[in-house]
Amino acid sequence: MDEMTLNVRTAAVRVDGLSRRFGATRALDEVDLTLERGITGLLGPNGAGKTTLLSILATVSEPDGGRVSVFGLDPRDAAQRVEIRRRLGYLPQELGYHRHFTVAAFLDYVAILKEITDRRGRAEEVARVLAAIGLERRARTRIRALSGGMRQRLGIAQALLGEPELLILDEPTAGLDPEQRLRFRELLSGLPGDPAIVLSTHQADDIAAICPQVVVLLHGQVHFTGTPAELAATAAGRVWAADERDGRAHLSWRGADNRWRHVGDDPPAGAELVAPTVEDGYLLLSHAAVSHQAGAR
Amino acid sequence: MLEGVAARSRARRLRMVMDLATVEASLLVRSVLVLAGLLAGGAVVWVLLSPTQPLWWNAGWRTNGGQLVLAMTVLAAAQLAAGRSRRDGMADLYASFPATRCTRTLAHLIGLAGAAPASLVLLGAAAVAVQLRGAIGAPSIAVLAGGLLLVIAAGAAGIAIGTRFPHPLAGVIGALMLFVTGATTHVASGAAIWLLPWEIVDDQLGSLPGPLAGYPPAGAHASELAGVAVLAGIVALALTVRSARARAALAAAGLLAVAVICLAGAMQLRPIPTAALNRLVSEVADPASVQQCTTAGQVRYCLYPGFGRDLPSLEAPVGEVLAHLPARPPQALTIRQATSLSLDSTFTHGHSQRQVSQWNAQLQRAPGNAGAATAVYLSVGSWPAGGGQLADARFDVALAAADWAVRLPLPIGSGQACVPLDQAREAIAIWLAIVATHPPAGELTDGLRGPGGGMQAAEVQNTIVQVWSPPGIDAGYLTGSPPQFTAAGYLLARAMTSLPEQKVSQVLSGAWSTWVNQRTTDARLAAALGIPMPTVPTLPGPHPGLGAATAPGPGNAPQSPQCTT
Numbered sequence: 001m002d003e004m005t006l007n008v009r010t011a012a013v014r015v016d017g018l019s020r021r022f023g024a025t026r027a028l029d030e031v032d033l034t035l036e037r038g039i040t041g042l043l044g045p046n047g048a049g050k051t052t053l054l055s056i057l058a059t060v061s062e063p064d065g066g067r068v069s070v071f072g073l074d075p076r077d078a079a080q081r082v083e084i085r086r087r088l089g090y091l092p093q094e095l096g097y098h099r100h101f102t103v104a105a106f107l108d109y110v111a112i113l114k115e116i117t118d119r120r121g122r123a124e125e126v127a128r129v130l131a132a133i134g135l136e137r138r139a140r141t142r143i144r145a146l147s148g149g150m151r152q153r154l155g156i157a158q159a160l161l162g163e164p165e166l167l168i169l170d171e172p173t174a175g176l177d178p179e180q181r182l183r184f185r186e187l188l189s190g191l192p193g194d195p196a197i198v199l200s201t202h203q204a205d206d207i208a209a210i211c212p213q214v215v216v217l218l219h220g221q222v223h224f225t226g227t228p229a230e231l232a233a234t235a236a237g238r239v240w241a242a243d244e245r246d247g248r249a250h251l252s253w254r255g256a257d258n259r260w261r262h263v264g265d266d267p268p269a270g271a272e273l274v275a276p277t278v279e280d281g282y283l284l285l286s287h288a289a290v291s292h293q294a295g296a297r
Numbered sequence: 298m299l300e301g302v303a304a305r306s307r308a309r310r311l312r313m314v315m316d317l318a319t320v321e322a323s324l325l326v327r328s329v330l331v332l333a334g335l336l337a338g339g340a341v342v343w344v345l346l347s348p349t350q351p352l353w354w355n356a357g358w359r360t361n362g363g364q365l366v367l368a369m370t371v372l373a374a375a376q377l378a379a380g381r382s383r384r385d386g387m388a389d390l391y392a393s394f395p396a397t398r399c400t401r402t403l404a405h406l407i408g409l410a411g412a413a414p415a416s417l418v419l420l421g422a423a424a425v426a427v428q429l430r431g432a433i434g435a436p437s438i439a440v441l442a443g444g445l446l447l448v449i450a451a452g453a454a455g456i457a458i459g460t461r462f463p464h465p466l467a468g469v470i471g472a473l474m475l476f477v478t479g480a481t482t483h484v485a486s487g488a489a490i491w492l493l494p495w496e497i498v499d500d501q502l503g504s505l506p507g508p509l510a511g512y513p514p515a516g517a518h519a520s521e522l523a524g525v526a527v528l529a530g531i532v533a534l535a536l537t538v539r540s541a542r543a544r545a546a547l548a549a550a551g552l553l554a555v556a557v558i559c560l561a562g563a564m565q566l567r568p569i570p571t572a573a574l575n576r577l578v579s580e581v582a583d584p585a586s587v588q589q590c591t592t593a594g595q596v597r598y599c600l601y602p603g604f605g606r607d608l609p610s611l612e613a614p615v616g617e618v619l620a621h622l623p624a625r626p627p628q629a630l631t632i633r634q635a636t637s638l639s640l641d642s643t644f645t646h647g648h649s650q651r652q653v654s655q656w657n658a659q660l661q662r663a664p665g666n667a668g669a670a671t672a673v674y675l676s677v678g679s680w681p682a683g684g685g686q687l688a689d690a691r692f693d694v695a696l697a698a699a700d701w702a703v704r705l706p707l708p709i710g711s712g713q714a715c716v717p718l719d720q721a722r723e724a725i726a727i728w729l730a731i732v733a734t735h736p737p738a739g740e741l742t743d744g745l746r747g748p749g750g751g752m753q754a755a756e757v758q759n760t761i762v763q764v765w766s767p768p769g770i771d772a773g774y775l776t777g778s779p780p781q782f783t784a785a786g787y788l789l790a791r792a793m794t795s796l797p798e799q800k801v802s803q804v805l806s807g808a809w810s811t812w813v814n815q816r817t818t819d820a821r822l823a824a825a826l827g828i829p830m831p832t833v834p835t836l837p838g839p840h841p842g843l844g845a846a847t848a849p850g851p852g853n854a855p856q857s858p859q860c861t862t
Contacts, residue, residue, distance in 0.1 A: 060392040078540070082306070082395050090393040096386025109320060113394040113401075117312035158390070168393075 011069075012037050012166060012196030013057060018066035020052050020220075027052040028063070029220040035196055039188060041211035041228075042200040043282050049220040050200040051093050051170055057198065058090040058168045070166060086115060089164030093171050093200075095155045099144035103135055103154060106143060110158045129157040132187055148175045156184070163192060169199040173206055185210045204279035208232075216282060218289040228278045235276035235284045239263050242271035250287045313396055314404045321408025325374060325452075326415070334370025335415045338363035342423045345497065348686070348772075350678045351427040353434035355502035357441055358513060360423040362497035364444035365479045367419055368451035371412045372475060373468035375455030379405050379533070380463025398537035402460055406530045409452040416448040430682035433603045434508060439515035446522035447495055451475060453529035460536045487646035491518055491565040494525075503678040504638045506580050506587075506601040510573040512644065517564035524557035568647025574640075574656065581638050582659040588634065594619050596698075599633040599672075607680050610687065614695035617733030621798075622702050623806035630701045631672035632694070635664055635776050673697040673707055674776040681774075689769025692734045696767055697775055699729035703813045705860055708777035715860035716757040716764070716781045721822035722813045723782060723860075725805065727790035730767075732798060740768040741791065745784055755781050757857045763833055780860050788831035789819050796826060815861055 013035040020028040027049045044050045055061045056068060059075045071087060073080040098106060107126040116122045130136040133153040138146065146154065152175040159167060173181050181203070188197060188210055201207060207214050208228045216224035216231065224231055241259050245252055246268030255261050262268055263280050325331055342363035346356055377384075379402065382391045391401070420441055427436075451472075458471045475494060482496040490496045491514050500513060531551040538544055580587050580601070590599040593612050596619070600607060611632060619625070640660065645653045664674060673694065681687045701707060703722035706715060717723035731741070744766040747753040753764045765787035770779070793801050804825050811817055823830045 055389065058389075058393045060389050079303070079306070082397075085393060085395040088393055090390060092389040092393075094386060095390055098381060098385050098387070109317075110394075112313060112316045112320060113391065113396040115309050115313045115395050117309065117316050119316075 011035065012071060013198070014067075014069040015053075015057075016067045016069075018053070018056065018063050018068060020049070020056065020061070020063050022052075026220050028056075031066070031217075031220070031222055033215065033222055033225070035198060035215075036213065037194050037196045038213065039197040039199065039211045040213040040215060041207035042198060042215050042217060043202075043204065043207060044200070044217035045286060048217045050217055052220075053217065054090075054168050054170045054198065054200060055092070057166075058088060058092075059084055060090070060092075084166075086162075087165040089159035089161065089167040089195075091155045091159040091169045091172055093174075097143045097151060097154070100142060102140050102142055103130070103146070104139040106154070107158060107161065111161050114162045116162055125161055129160045132160060133157045134183065149177060149180055152176055153180065156187075160191075163195075165193065165195050167191070167195050167197040167199075169197065171201055172199055173201055173203055181206065204277070204282055208278040214278070216285050218286060219293060221289075223285050223289055224281075231281040231285075232276045232278045233281070235263065235280035237273065238265055238284060239274050239276040239280045240267050240271035241274045242268040244268065244270070246271070251283055310395075310400060314400050314407065317396065317401065317404035318407035318410070321378060321405055322411030324378065325371070325408060325411030328374045328411075330370045330374040330377070331367070331412060331415050334367040334374075335419055337370070338365075338367040338419050339422060341366050342419065342426075346423065346426065348681075349503050350680050351430040351432045351682060352503065352505075352678055353427065353432050353436045354505060354508040355678065356423070356427045356432065357436050358500065358502055358515075359497060360420060360427075361440065361444035361447060361495055362479075363419050363423065364416060364447050365475070365495045365497070367412075367415055368448045368494075369472040369475050371409075371415070371448050372451040372455035372458075373465075373472045375405070375409065375412075375452040376459035376462075376468030376471060377455075377465060378408075379456040379459025380465075380467070381459075383463040384465070397539075398460075399534060399539070399543070402456065402533050402537045405456045406453060406533065409449055409456070412448050412452050413445060416445045420444060431606050433606060437508075437515055439519050440513070443495075443515055443519040443522060446519055446526060450494075450522045450526035450529060453526045453533065457529045457533040457536070460533045487642040488514075488566045488568075490643060492521070492562050494522070500643060501638060501641070504636050505577070506584075506634070506636055506677050507603060509569065509577055511567070511569040512573075514565040514567070517561045521558055521561035521565065524554045524561060528554040528558065566646070569644060571648065571652070574644065574648070577638075577644075578640070578656045578659050581636050582663045584633060584635060584664065595625070595629060597629065597631040597633075599631060601634050601677065604634060604677075604680075607675075610680070610691065611675075611694060614691040614730075614734050615698045618695050618698040618702060618729050621729055621732055621802065623802070623809040626701065626704055630698060632698075633664065633672045633674055634677050635674035636677040637663075637776055671707070673701070676773050676776050679772065679774050681772075686769065686772065688734065688736060689740070689772065690774040692730055692736045693767055693769050693774050693779075695733040696726060696730035697779065699726035699733075700780060702726070702729065704815075705780050708775050708779040713857055714778035714781045716755055716762060716783060716857045717786065717815070717860040718757050718760075718762060718783060719785070719818050719820075720815050720860065721789075721817040721819055722815065723780070723786035724789035724793065724819060724822060725812055727767075727782065727787055728793045728801065731790060731794055736768055738791075741787070744768060744770075744787065752784075755857045757859060759856070781857055785819055785831070785833045788833060789823060792823070792828050792831050793826060796828065801826065 011034045015031055015033040018028050018031040031053065042050050056063050059081050068075055070084045073084050075081045075084055104126055107129065108122060111122045111125055116125055130139055133156055135150065135153055135157065138150065143151065156172055159169060173184055176184060211228060214226065214228050214231050215222060240262040242262060243259060245260050246262055248266050249262035249264035252260050252262045262271060263283050342360050345359040345362050349355065382388055424436065455468055455471060458467050478493045479495050482490045482493050482498050485493060490499050528551060531547050531554060535544060535547045538547060588599040588601055590597050591608060594616050596615055598608055598611055640653065640656055681690050697707060703726045705717055705722060705726055745752060753766065754761050755764045763784035765782045765784045805812055812822065820830050
């Protein structure tokens with residue numbers, strides 16, 4: 001074991017006072033975060049700073065302020081940054097492809113860029129990830145001939161190359177059909193080596209299903225860190241089922257049982273309390289943040 | 298311990314660079330653009346080489362005209378490859394890999410080895426074609442290496458462009474700029490043409506009777522291209538490298554590359570040594586001093602060293618003409634190579650005006666420039682290796698030998714060509730050339746028409762006369778202007794070919810001195826042979842669809858003289 005791996009047993013990712021601005025927009029505002037091994041779900045609305053945070057963790061962009069430590073390594077140092085990248089698998093939110101490459105050739109190319117230099121080992125690794133995402137029969141297909149869902153799976157496959165210790169997936173389930181989403185959950189759950197996985201998504205049920213840890217990012221700030229159950233619990237006593245719609249609710253919608261589900265602070269007349277979900281907790285957090293910001297203005 | 302980690306890291310990175318370079322090289326090898334460039338380059342080589350004699354001191358340089366085309370497509374392909382990650386929206390993903398932009402650029406540069414097979418295939422195919430056509434001289438390694446370096450330098454430039462500008466149009470513009478530098482060499486003057494990426498228009502390599510020391514300055518030009526390739530690679534790396542130390546090292550290497558380019562440029566601008574030009578002028582003005590002469594059938598064939606390969610294809614048609622002659626003229630026939638080299642500033646830069654004037658005065662005395670020729674002069678570099686062009690060249694030599702046999706003037710270097718108007722010896726000369734070489738009848742008949750399809754005419758003794766051009770006359774296999782043959786003479790010769798050769802020979806043998814007399818008319822010859830005088834079509838006036846007679850109106854232009862010797 002060399003000194004680059006000495007800190008493997010510390011927190012996978014530690015973020016202290018992380019800030020990032022884009023002109024007048026504060027994308028990240030003094031973010032503090034500690035991510036352990038296992039799957040962490042990152043929830044937040046569009047523009048909350050999720051992609052900015054993930055790209056900084058992936059060493060793609062640099063923060064304006066604050067510190068990041070990945071496996072105890074500092075990405076500001078060139079040598080340590082390379083070492084982080086050697087342990088990293090990253091799926092950006094918007095990934096283009098070399099459309100004239102075949103699936104296998106693309107993965108082989110990425111494997112080289114990940115310094116998997118043994119030819120046979122590389123071929124085995126490409127075959128492994130192809131099988132993992134169910135594209136092994138498409139190995140010789142050109143990427144331009146793949147459907148959107150298949151391309152998304154290919155993006156996930158490239159991130160899995162080299163069995164990364166830190167897997168950063170920015171909206172990996174976008175474009176996947178329900179069965180593929182379930183398979184994706186199965187895939188992440190079965191990854192060897194207990195990697196640290198950070199995935200951002202708008203799908204609260206994905207978070208609830210596979211993430212032991214969830215982080216809610218709103219307006220560039222961390223508003224919640226805990227388990228999905230703890231997130232759901234933040235909405236306890238504030239989710240109701242009623243026959244009529246109540247305008248005082250923060251949000252209400254008619255469910256499959258034809259009854260109105262109200263998320264809010266005040267119970268509608270004749271409503272009965274129901275068990276909250278992760279989605280309810282997230283909605284209430286989000287609403288509170290919006291109200292807080294409006295009040296601050 | 299830290300040193301060990303760093304060493305392992307470096308080794309890993311190096312292996313990655315080489316693996317990536319291998320992939321990039323294989324992509325370049327299979328690139329449709331490069332393949333298209335190879336085919337287009339092959340076509341250009343064919344166009345540049347096929348009309349000329351395969352002289353290595355010229356063919357090697359011409360071959361690289363095809364390499365210029367290949368270089369254009371390699372530039373575009375390399376630009377596409379270098380800009381691929383940004384163009385395809387994968388910059389963020391690539392930025393998360395241990396392979397930095399700099400190492401990827403380095404891999405792209407090493408991957409340019411993938412362009413070498415196409416360049417070598419083009420070079421090999423051209424070399425085989427040149428050799429199969431009977432090459433004269435030996436290939437210059439410096440010239441041929443220059444073609445490969447041109448392709449590599451263009452590829453490096455493409456990578457530098459693609460690293461900064463990923464849009465495909467950037468590569469197209471780069472390729473077009475390369476084309477423009479190759480197509481506008483005439484804008485440069487003197488030795489400056491050699492500084493451009495490749496020059497294929499303004500040199501006189503094909504007119505040289507042999508390789509000339511320092512012309513073209515191939516070694517220096519190859520060095521320049523190598524310097525450009527390195528400089529382009531350094532620019533590409535400098536655009537991607539982040540560390541100040543690496544930037545400083547690249548700047549130092551860049552300065553070195555610029556120094557090499559400047560040095561190579563200065564060497565290319567050096568004057569050709571006076572001794573070499575003295576020798577060249579002497580070889581051109583006084584070919585007898587260096588030519589090797591062979592006598593066969595009492596005809597002297599004098600060729601520059603290395604051109605002995607052409608001797609059999611010269612002897613055959615001349616021998617056939619001689620075989621049909623009842624009697625030979627008293628003076629011997631000499632067939633000699635000559636060149637119409639003009640010493641322009643690409644040769645004479647750096648030499649005094651006085652010296653240049655002396656050389657030009659010497660060149661004016663070259664045998665091919667004389668008003669009255671004493672030999673048949675073959676243009677250096679124009680003798681074809683085979684096919685229809687060789688058949689034409691053989692006919693032209695046979696006709697020149699026949700002119701000598703019937704005492705018509707040999708092709709003259711200056712002044713206006715004479716017209717053997719109504720002279721039986723003209724038809725006899727044409728007949729001799731036809732029976733000696735048997736050219737296709739269609740080609741002969743084509744000689745009645747001008748370039749626009751109309752009839753050709755000349756004015757002699759205030760009469761517009763329809764004329765006939767021998768096949769291949771415009772290709773310039775012989776230097777100077779042969780007599781201007783008339784359509785009547787050709788038509789009579791064609792009618793003679795319908796008679797048994799023996800019968801014609803008998804008639805000619807019976808009164809040879811009469812037939813070669815300039816006063817003996819076509820009608821008299823026709824009557825002796827028992828054939829009617831062929832009718833010469835009347836010259837059409839300007840008329841849409843028929844074309845126009847290409848002759849000046851009476852009194853509007855200098856008249857052609859009658860052949861009187």
